[in-house]
Structure formats: C-alpha cells, structure tokens
Amino acid sequence: MNAHLRPIEKSDLEALVYHANNPLIAKNMTNRFPHPYTKKNGEDFIAFANKMDPPNILAIDIDGEFCGAVGVHPQDDVKCKNAEIGFWVAEQYWNKGIATAMVKQLIDYAFDNFDISRVFAAIYGYNEASKKVVRKLGFTEEAHLKNTIFKNSVYTDEYIFGLRRDSHTSHD
Numbered sequence: 001m002n003a004h005l006r007p008i009e010k011s012d013l014e015a016l017v018y019h020a021n022n023p024l025i026a027k028n029m030t031n032r033f034p035h036p037y038t039k040k041n042g043e044d045f046i047a048f049a050n051k052m053d054p055p056n057i058l059a060i061d062i063d064g065e066f067c068g069a070v071g072v073h074p075q076d077d078v079k080c081k082n083a084e085i086g087f088w089v090a091e092q093y094w095n096k097g098i099a100t101a102m103v104k105q106l107i108d109y110a111f112d113n114f115d116i117s118r119v120f121a122a123i124y125g126y127n128e129a130s131k132k133v134v135r136k137l138g139f140t141e142e143a144h145l146k147n148t149i150f151k152n153s154v155y156t157d158e159y160i161f162g163l164r165r166d167s168h169t170s171h172d
C-alpha cells in the first residue's frame with residue numbers, strides 16, 4: 001500500500017464524496033464537513049483546498065485514489081504563529097497507521113511552508129483514535145475544555161493538543 005500527500009484535484013470529486021459521506025467521519029469534524037456529504041460539498045471543498053499557494057489542504061492518496069485529507073490552517077492577528085491541523089481518513093483504511101504517517105508528513109510540510117511556531121489539533125472528547133494519533137507524533141495535551149463543543153445536538157469536551165517547531169524533529 002502506497003500512501004502519500006498530494007494536492008487535491010478536480011478528478012478526486014467522485015472518491016471524495018464517496019469516502020466523505022460517512023456519519024462516523026462527520027461526527028468528529030466541524031459542521032463545515034456535513035452529513036450527508038453532497039457533490040456540491042465536494043466541489044466547494046476542492047475549490048477551497050486550492051485557494052492558498054502552496055495549498056494548505058492536501059489529499060491522502062492511497063494507491064492512486066483519494067482516500068482522505070489533511071489540512072493546516074494558519075491563524076490570523078496575534079495568533080498568526082499558530083496553525084490548526086485537521087485530518088480524516090476513509091473508514092476502510094482505519095487502524096492501519098495511515099493518519100499517523102500522513103499527519104507526520106503534514107507537520108513537516110506545515111513547518112517547511114508556513115511561518116508558524118506551533119501546530120495544534122482541537123479534538124472532541126470522545127475521539128480516542130485522534131488523541132492517539134497526535135500523542136504518537138509528540139503532541140502535548142495543552143487544554144481540556146469541558147462541554148465547549150455542541151455537535152449533533154449534544155455538548156462534548158474539547159482537547160487541545162499542540163506541537164512546537166523547536167520540539168519537532170522533522171523528516172525522520
């Protein structure tokens with residue numbers, strides 16, 4: 001299995017909508033990632049993903065097929081040295097180390113291409129797999145915020161995990 005990051009292309013639309021249309025993925029994402037996930041949602045996402053140069057949102061490509069996405073989102077104003085990361089993997093590939101490997105590549109990409117000193121992930125309380133991914137990559141739990149998230153009509157906690165540029169060993 002060959003997994004790597006690459007820019008998202010218009011030809012990814014069908015695979016994107018197929019894999020993204022999954023409530024088990026949407027429940028861990030913001031409401032900008034809806035369920036059901038329509039063709040129009042996919043078209044909008046592909047346009048959004050290619051707005052920045054270099055792109056801040058990339059496809060997870062597995063053996064030539066779009067199978068998920070990662071993103072790095074630099075913040076603005078006084079938080080401009082921070083960037084939030086996001087990631088999701090098509091369900092059929094869960095628990096094979098794909099997110100860990102692809103987020104590792106994303107972090108190198110983020111520190112190489114953006115003038116930031118910290119990346120962070122905001123993870124919902126029940127999302128143990130995501131917490132495991134970022135912990136495996138050296139992120140530190142920085143905050144546990146009680147009931148700050150209102151998702152699918154339920155309050156839930158939010159965990160902030162951060163990684164500093166000076167504690168990140170890149171390209172190993």
Ligand SMILES: CC(C)(COP(=O)(O)OP(=O)(O)OC[C@H]1O[C@@H](n2cnc3c(N)ncnc32)[C@H](O)[C@@H]1OP(=O)(O)O)[C@@H](O)C(=O)NCCC(=O)NCCS
Pocket residue numbers: 024025026028029086087088089090093094095096097098099100101121122123124127128129130132133
């Ligand atoms: C979270 C997600 C990206 C993980 O992708 P993945 O490719 O399966 O991740 P990996 O295989 O690299 O690592 C997952 C780890 O979590 C563990 N895990 C999975 N489900 C778990 C659970 N319910 N409880 C505890 N650990 C769990 C796996 O065993 C693995 O740990 P290990 O390497 O020690 O065995 C994927 O499940 C996903 O896309 N979920 C929906 C969207 C999402 O949550 N995005 C992140 C938002 S912050």
